[in-house]
Amino acid sequence: MTNIKLQPAAKKLTGTITVPGDKSISHRSIIFGALAKGRTTVRHFLDGEDCLRTIDAFRALGVTIEQEGHTVTIISDGKDSFKEPTMPINFGNSGTTARLLLGVFAALPFHITAYGDESLTKRPMDRVVLPLRQMGAKINGRAEGKYLPLAVDGQKLSNLTYHTPVKSAQVKSALLLAGLLAEGETKISEVVKTRDHTEQMLTSFGAQVDVSGTTVTIVGGQTLQAADVYVPGDISSAAFFLVAACLVPGSHVTLKNVGLNPTRTGILDVMQSMDAAIEIREHQTEAGEKIGDITVRYGPLKGTEIGGGVIPRLIDELPILALLATQAEGETIIKDAEELRYKESDRIEAIASTLRSFGAELDTTPDGLVIKGNQTLQGTEADSFGDHRIGMMISIASLIADGETILKNADSINISYPGFFNDLKVLQTDNV
Numbered sequence: 124m125t126n127i128k129l130q131p132a133a134k135k136l137t138g139t140i141t142v143p144g145d146k147s148i149s150h151r152s153i154i155f156g157a158l159a160k161g162r163t164t165v166r167h168f169l170d171g172e173d174c175l176r177t178i179d180a181f182r183a184l185g186v187t188i189e190q191e192g193h194t195v196t197i198i199s200d201g202k203d204s205f206k207e208p209t210m211p212i213n214f215g216n217s218g219t220t221a222r223l224l225l226g227v228f229a230a231l232p233f234h235i236t237a238y239g240d241e242s243l244t245k246r247p248m249d250r251v252v253l254p255l256r257q258m259g260a261k262i263n264g265r266a267e268g269k270y271l272p273l274a275v276d277g278q279k280l281s282n283l284t285y286h287t288p289v290k291s292a293q294v295k296s297a298l299l300l301a302g303l304l305a306e307g308e309t310k311i312s313e314v315v316k317t318r319d320h321t322e323q324m325l326t327s328f329g330a331q332v333d334v335s336g337t338t339v340t341i342v343g344g345q346t347l348q349a350a351d352v353y354v355p356g357d358i359s360s361a362a363f364f365l366v367a368a369c370l371v372p373g374s375h376v377t378l379k380n381v382g383l384n385p386t387r388t389g390i391l392d393v394m395q396s397m398d399a400a401i402e403i404r405e406h407q408t409e410a411g412e413k414i415g416d417i418t419v420r421y422g423p424l425k426g427t428e429i430g431g432g433v434i435p436r437l438i439d440e441l442p443i444l445a446l447l448a449t450q451a452e453g454e455t456i457i458k459d460a461e462e463l464r465y466k467e468s469d470r471i472e473a474i475a476s477t478l479r480s481f482g483a484e485l486d487t488t489p490d491g492l493v494i495k496g497n498q499t500l501q502g503t504e505a506d507s508f509g510d511h512r513i514g515m516m517i518s519i520a521s522l523i524a525d526g527e528t529i530l531k532n533a534d535s536i537n538i539s540y541p542g543f544f545n546d547l548k549v550l551q552t553d554n555v
């Protein structure tokens with residue numbers, strides 16, 4: 124466990140950085156590359172700990188995966204070439220690995236045991252286990268299969284028509300993957316549209332998938348063909364510097380090649396509604412994923428209400444948006460975000476206790492937060508709770524707090540952004 128001393132920003136943040144690859148797309152590139160026949164090359168892959176768990180899981184199934192820096196090559200002959208793993212699979216801290224791979228494992232002719240770290244072991248898996256059982260999956264574990272460790276006895280799965288009650292791209296994706304490996308037509312509908320990287324990648328690997336509003340339909344038994352994947356920069360990582368630049372006086376920062384898939388850009392909409400000075404220049408689309416540069420400047424902000432359909436489009440950005448709200452003029456209300464309670468930590472409680480330790484005033488509600496604006500923050504000792512997004516929120520808060528901050532358990536940041544402190548240093552060293 125590493126503790127880091129952080130100082131208030133001595134000067135403005137300036138310059139240009141390219142944030143690391145998108146975590147959701149990196150996971151999916153490995154899954155699809157392993158399921159496809161042929162050689163898949165992935166560029167700008169995120170080498171965060173979560174994505175490495177997905178690589179390890181497919182290596183355990185016998186798939187050849189080579190990694191050189193941010194380029195990953197997957198050589199596979201498809202699912203029929205997979206072998207039964209001889210050891211339990213460790214999903215680590217990664218909810219995405221756990222949920223999506225349960226959808227795959229359920230359909231493989233193997234007995235597989237999977238477990239996770241202390242945080243993942245507390246996160247609900249029944250959201251995928253229950254619908255997978257409706258397809259014929261045999262999955263057993265604690266609390267009737269609600270929590271890891273889980274034992275999966277792979278089966279031939281049948282098709283599913285399912286309206287998912289949770290607003291979760293992980294659930295949708297797990298069921299689409301199971302549907303791809305099942306017989307017949309699987310139809311998944313959601314209350315609000317969640318990130319659609321699985322649907323985009325199915326198409327780019329040659330599968331037929333039909334998207335109509337918030338319903339996705341896939342016919343099982345399709346063969347995927349290897350494809351080359353370029354992973355755009357992760358808007359969820361960019362978010363920390365978008366907010367930092369808004370908060371540190373005089374800042375002017377450009378983030379290059381950021382993924383601008385509309386199911387992920389809720390943070391840009393919300394920051395613009397708070398009057399943030401943001402310019403977005405979309406310049407290309409790769410395999411259905413929009414990519415562009417974002418420039419943001421320091422400036423005054425106003426409070427806002429964040430709720431409804433935008434929530435899944437910015438779910439992982441809510442910790443850093445909560446910090447932004449403490450500096451806006453007027454109150455900010457975050458609602459409809461009960462899913463925050465099922466992340467790496469209970470993020471509603473983690474945001475509240477962390478910002479309170481910086482001296483901020485805010486209230487929690489069952490599904491969100493009410494945050495007072497125009498607040499002065501004091502340096503503090505704050506724990507990431509093993510949650511990478513809380514760790515990065517603390518680091519950005521320290522830039523505008525009076526006095527020193529100590530970030531405890533800073534290692535958690537390696538889950539999604541191993542080069543975070545380096546990129547922060549680049550922006551603090553004039554690189555225009």
Ligand SMILES: O=C(O)C1=C[C@@H](OP(=O)(O)O)[C@@H](O)[C@H](O)C1
Nearest residue numbers: 147219290291292293294438439
């Ligand atoms: O599908 C994905 O890649 C993800 C979906 C979201 O989780 P939920 O599906 O649980 O909302 C998000 O919080 C997570 O970081 C990544």
Ligand SMILES: C=C(OP(=O)(O)O)C(=O)O
Nearest residue numbers: 216217218219220439466
């Ligand atoms: C919730 C997150 O990831 P996961 O569910 O994959 O652990 C996240 O990255 O903020």
